Amino acid sequence: MGGRLVELAHGGGGTMTAELIELVREYVGNPLLDRLEDAACIKLSGRVAFTTDSFVVSPLEFPGGDIGRLAVAGTVNDLAVAGAVPEFLSLSLVIEEGMTFNQLRRLLDSVKATAAEAGVVIACGDTKVVECGKADGIFITTSGVGRIPDGVTVSVHGAQPGDAVILSGEMGLHGVAVMAAREGLGFARSAVSDVAPLNRMLAPLAAKLGVHVMRDPTRGGCAAALHEIAAASGVSIILDEGALPIPGVVGGACSLLGTDPLEMPNEGKALVVLPESRSAEAVAILRSHQYGREARVIGSVTGKGRVPVALSTALGQRPVDAPRGELLPRIC
């Protein structure tokens, strides 16, 4: 069914719907999903983390990833930064009539590969088809559950004065890659999204090092995530401008577009806050992983100061604003 298109009838509940479900199972099927029960029955014990996220991105496929990888990695990462070991995901697809089966197959293949990389099982799912113009290709919602190991207490409320702030790699790549693909920005063509599941990299940090906070700086970038940590923990965070890992393509694109690398979204990075004395060990653990090669300490936590988040530059400190929520390219 390569060149065929998804039609409204694929969402109508009849044999064509069964065909669509069969396609999904072909990629992400497993004993749990293949039973086709109305609800998956899973066994949980101890403390469980539970999260959900919806994914909308244009274009659906971009350098470094696609919405399929994003939908799995995004929910896996939300569990991982809560200190949980992700186990099960749901997968809900809202498909716009007219999507090619070829593209749908590519996206499902990406879901499959990312779930396998993260070691999570797609336990249940749903498909809907909406009229042309009522969606943007495909919207994907994933929910996830994970087990929180005994002794792990990671919380956005946990940052304390004296903690170090680590970023697990270079910032802004996802935001610039997607913006470049969407706007056809030739100068930023070399930007590749960092979208990746981080659970295997982060698990040892939560288990061994007594990490206080972990956060994935997605929408709103590091600036938004750090503001959330500062507000929830009642502290201030001081970043060191010289330590910020800003790749050339991100710095250049942001200069041209009038945006700030600190506000650019990431989909394969974690902010880790832990006692300064453990920071070297944490950086070493992160750097031993393929997604953490550029991990480094980028700042520190202090008592609540004049501003929640500040940047220490060669000429003094300046506040880092919380982003408003829409990145708008400027005139010149």
Place this chain on the structure above:
Amino acid sequence: MVLVDRGYRDGELAKHIIGRIRAEMGDGPPVRLMEVCGTHTVSIGRCGLRRAVPPNLFLLSGPGCPVCVTPGSYIDAAAELALSGVTVVTFGDMVRVPGSRTSIEDARAAGGKVVVASSVTAALDIARKKAGEVVFLAVGFETTAPTIAAAVLAAEREGLDNFSVLVSHKLVPPALRAILGDPECAVDGFILPGHVSTIIGTPPYRFLADEFGVPGTIAGFELIDVLVGLETLVRRVRRGEREIDNEYTRAVRPEGNPRAREAVGRVFEPADTAWRGIGVLPMSGLALSDKHAAFDAARKYSFDLSDYELPSGCMCGNVMRGLMRPAECPLFGKACTPQSPVGACMVSVEGACAVSHKYGEF
């Protein structure tokens, strides 16, 4: 892409240059320097230069943010177009600016067709699909005008009769003249805009020195670029030298870019233009020539864009003329914040008030 060498952001070099500026300034009378480019405004704010230079050196932000000086009626017209079914294509920084009655953001939320783009070519691409009328919001200084001119020429060549531009282009030199002509003006020198100068070159600034006895220095946008420009300008002011210097020689040639100016000249002609908060300044903007009237959205849809009033209580006009610092406006940080802006200077990412608020200069 070619990336700016990190040396242009070197903190140690910056401190060294600031030391030289401090020595030049000494304990003498205050010096007031104005930049007239939004990118300089951001650069100075982001680098924290106002706090780093000596206290008798004042850095003022002039009318260098094109969004900030665009009349409210222009925003209203764009919103009206979007709501009437026309596809309005715009640079991102226009979206949130309050007009006299509404904003483009509000029009979009109400179902208006608004496309945010980083270039006018996006508007041409949409127009080529021939699925309705397309209007591009042509805002900006000498820097953006050539790309708009090229787009109008392309539309003419291709016979795109569903494409037009709503023009609010401004020219920098007439604005500088207006600032210096104001009896209250207390500007001792200008940091001249690097990008604009790549187009117009150095001669259009000669009148600053020749007629008003005020020096100017063309500067780039990185930390060291700005500081080198400041140092040159401070030295000129302190020594009473009336010169126009170019400290951005890696981008600006004395003659500018004649080819870009030629394209502008084929499509536009100078015209009296309204600057929000400042007034109608003679020959301070660009209007489409009669030959290209078909591409002029203001004529096509009969809009009058000659107002320059500000929202009640807003002091953006005084801020942009260098008569007041953003924090001296009674609304600043209270009734007027980036989350809930009253004046355009608080909306635009390059607005003097937004930059001042963002980087904590209060």
